[in-house]
Amino acid sequence: MTMHPLAQPVAREAKPELTGDRRIGVLLLHGFSGSPASMRPWANYLAGHGYAVELPLLPGHGTRWQDLNQVSWTDWYAAASAALDRLLADCDRVVVAALSMGGSVALRLAEERGADVSGLVLVNPFVSSERRELAALPVLKRVVPSLKGIVNDIKKPGQDEVGYSRLPLRGLAEVVAMWKVVVPDLPKVTQPILYFRSTEDHVIDASSSRTVLGAVSSRDAEERLLTNCYHVATLDHEAEIVFAESADFVARVTAG
Template sequence: MAETPTHQFPTAPLALPAQPDRTGGRAIGVLLVHGFTGSPASMKPWAQALADQGYAVEVPLLPGHGTRWQDLNHVSWTDWCTEAEAAFDRLREDCEAVVVGGLSMGGSVALRLAETRGTQVSGVVLVNPFVSSMRTELHALPVLKHLVPALRGVANDIKKPDQNEHGYDRLPLKGLAEVTAMWKVVVPDLKLVTQPVLYFRSNDDHVIDVSSSPTILHGVASADIEERTLNNSYHVATLDHDAERIFAESAEFVARVTAP
């Protein structure tokens, strides 16, 4: 009998309540979306830092994650967006304003929410978002995904010692093909993103190349957009040396873009 995978902390979703007494009597929400093959563990310190400022925070566990890597070969990118939308709607029920944020592939999901939900999204925070690639081998995915189930994983690209995002040690190729399929929808619609955008990018990233930066910065229609470089972090910057800076500057951003 096959072993039944379980969701155990810290891969489980997180839901932290608003504390309006810390935010001028207003309930403000933040949705944080983890990356491909990762888990909410990569976002937990960030979520807690925002919660400590009084913000309600939701960190959903995206379908196919937190169990076995094989499960990522049986979900679609729309499943990830549906789960994020459900978390977003939970925040909107209790909050006056909601900001969305994402790490890596989670950045694509956050951008899709900004595209489809319009003014319901007050702002977007991105950390090393993954919306494009210059790697030519991705062109082989439509065929390769049927021949090879997975390649060596990309989890824990973190400069700081003793950190763990609790991601998969394999890179499922059918799942990766869903990531690239999402790009074909998200990137052409970037012009629909008019909300303020705060973009953190690591100078030294061993998972994604630099192409996502111009794709987003030149694609969105936001008048309020800023890219900030991280000089002491790798891809999973939310667990790396620059994490405290991300936490502090994103909290300032949330306060600014949700101000009455």
């Protein structure tokens, strides 16, 4: 199966001449059933400002939805951790930025590899849910492989995150399994956080905001509300706000 070119991983080298002779990296993580296409403009923006960028394709994504039923959340974490190692090999400091489910992976990196993560930029992170039907996943995933997916929740016309049209239930159960590990350890997170939340989101509810910001130990944590975009804010009307403010955040938290 040929992979869509926008779903392929992205890697860019640091340009220290643009960042005060410092080599700064940003690891970007896409969401569940999505692909790097949802993050590519952001990655290109950061690379244009001199930051090294790693935007990996997380296992089970970018091919066919059935593949997402064959992986575990630890596979996503391992891929993200390996990408972080690649950045650290060449950079002085690294910030992790993430969309949706990628936010759970990013938080786990902050919990487990605290000294390696200088800050977090989270865009509509998927860390919890008030949907009661998720409680049925352990049984439902054994009899129904997938449901209709929620893809391209984007207010701006003409955008495509190159995601799956089906929602793989075994894969979704892995997301919930990840929460059971990540959420209890949120007090371990001490890094600065820039948190973007869309006020109108048809994929996740606001419980993730309360879960994360109510539990982390970060003294420097700011929530920014986005009022003119949906879930995939990185491809929506206010994407430039996310890009610009995240670039400023990276510069600030990696200084000194």
